[in-house]
Amino acid sequence: MAISEFEIKRCEKVMDAFLEARRPPAHIRSELDLCYRIDNQSIIIFEVRPVWNNPDEKVEINIAKATYVKKTKLWQVFWHKSDLKWHRYPPQPEVNNLEAFTELVIKDENCCFFG
Numbered sequence: 001m002a003i004s005e006f007e008i009k010r011c012e013k014v015m016d017a018f019l020e021a022r023r024p025p026a027h028i029r030s031e032l033d034l035c036y037r038i039d040n041q042s043i044i045i046f047e048v049r050p051v052w053n054n055p056d057e058k059v060e061i062n063i064a065k066a067t068y069v070k071k072t073k074l075w076q077v078f079w080h081k082s083d084l085k086w087h088r089y090p091p092q093p094e095v096n097n098l099e100a101f102t103e104l105v106i107k108d109e110n111c112c113f114f115g
Helices: 005-022 098-107
Strands: 033-039 042-051 054-069 074-080 086-088
Touching: 005 033, 005 042, 005 098, 042 098, 054 098, 074 098
Parallel strands: none
Antiparallel strands: 033 042, 042 054, 054 074, 074 086
8 A cells, every 4th residue: 555645745845855965966866876765655765877888878776665565554564675575674673754765765874774
């Protein structure tokens, strides 16, 4: 079940503030950029880079995901492992709000999100 339009607007506000603080400078965004997308009840943070052997083609590299569970009213936190699958983030698999999720990604104490 997708999150409501009201919740989407709130998520966009939080994620836009996160991107404002974390995006690379404008002059290098064609080489590396940080973005997010809302997919049903999940928010996915990903990098956009040129393909190494074809700079005209872009590739998206998943970094982190938060999925809202209405039943528990918590966000489940995932990281994208080298096996290209989402795994629960072991130090803190759930957070109370989206702000706490972005703080986890910024701190990245276990080097799971940005290596």
